[in-house]
Amino acid sequence: MVREDGRLPDQLRRINIQRSYNKYAEGSCLIEIGSTRVICTATCDKNVPMFLRNSGKGWLTAEYRMLPRATQTRTKRDRTSGRNMEIQRLIGRSLRSVVDFSKLGEKTIWIDCDVIQANGGTRTCSIIGGFIALVDCINKLYRQKSIPEVCITGFLGATSVGRWQNINFLDLTYLEDSQAEVDMNVVMKSPDEFIEIQGTAEHGSYSKQDLKSFLELAEKGILEIITIEKEIFKDIL
Numbered sequence: 001m002v003r004e005d006g007r008l009p010d011q012l013r014r015i016n017i018q019r020s021y022n023k024y025a026e027g028s029c030l031i032e033i034g035s036t037r038v039i040c041t042a043t044c045d046k047n048v049p050m051f052l053r054n055s056g057k058g059w060l061t062a063e064y065r066m067l068p069r070a071t072q073t074r075t076k077r078d079r080t081s082g083r084n085m086e087i088q089r090l091i092g093r094s095l096r097s098v099v100d101f102s103k104l105g106e107k108t109i110w111i112d113c114d115v116i117q118a119n120g121g122t123r124t125c126s127i128i129g130g131f132i133a134l135v136d137c138i139n140k141l142y143r144q145k146s147i148p149e150v151c152i153t154g155f156l157g158a159t160s161v162g163r164w165q166n167i168n169f170l171d172l173t174y175l176e177d178s179q180a181e182v183d184m185n186v187v188m189k190s191p192d193e194f195i196e197i198q199g200t201a202e203h204g205s206y207s208k209q210d211l212k213s214f215l216e217l218a219e220k221g222i223l224e225i226i227t228i229e230k231e232i233f234k235d236i237l
Contacts, residue, residue, distance in 0.1 A: 004175055005034065012159070012171045012221050013121075015228060017132055027137030031129035034173065037117040040129035042137035043110040044146075058104030060134070062091035062111040064126055070118045087123045088113075090196060094127045094156060094187045095134055097195050103151035109137060120174040124158035124185055128225060131156045132232065139236050152237055155229050156195070157222035158187040161214045163206070168213055170221045182206050186218035190226050 007013065013034030022028035027042035048059050064087045068074045078084065095111060111134060113126035134152070141147045160172045162183035169176055177183050184199035199206075199214065206214075230237070 009169050026140050027133040029132045033125045035119040036125050038125050038129050039114045040133040041112045042133040045108040048106045057101040058107045060096050060109040062088045064088040064113045066115040070115045098154045098156050100151040120172050120177045127158040154189045155226040156189045157225035159221040160185050161218045188222045
């Protein structure tokens with residue numbers, strides 16, 4: 001079966017990353033996965049939440065928004081939707097998994113992910129772009145001697161998988177996701193450690209063997225993403 005963009009079932013969309021996209025943020029990038037585009041920035045704040053004060057440890061939190069015309073029809077600006085809250089918590093959990101906060105000190109890193117164009121995979125795209133912005137932010141703090149080392153503990157990748165018309169697909173577009181019988185978002189850090197698995201059978205159910213197949217397909221894509229990250233940060237990490 002030929003997909004709408006001509007890819008094979010196990011093929012990622014083309015990934016383009018433009019680092020230092022925002023001149024003010026400590027770390028930033030514009031990430032494009034297919035026609036999904038997200039601006040990600042990382043900002044260092046010299047404060048931490050109450051529960052971390054006087055602990056010597058830092059924190060990371062994330063916000064996610066979608067511009068009104070990022071989709072085919074205009075959507076209302078909404079800062080507090082349940083979907084936004086769920087996605088930004090996912091982004092925060094994912095990125096916190098690769099930071100040694102004891103080396104960051106009492107600072108908070110804010111990751112802002114603003115979707116400017118959406119065609120499926122905005123949350124996984126935001127996680128990858130957020131990681132790129134985060135590493136550049138941490139590296140800048142290190143170069144400024146604000147922290148003792150680049151306190152990133154591993155690489156991080158995320159992608160979607162699903163079943164559409166009885167075929168398993170990697171990195172779903174909006175059309176594929178909207179019609180999928182099963183769709184799943186997977187976040188992993190190297191080597192082969194899962195951070196999050198979000199899987200739903202939109203119609204019917206899926207078996208343990210199906211789950212194994214989905215995770216293997218997701219891991220294939222994530223390893224390709226991590227290879228890209230390693231090339232980007234070969235002089236940092």
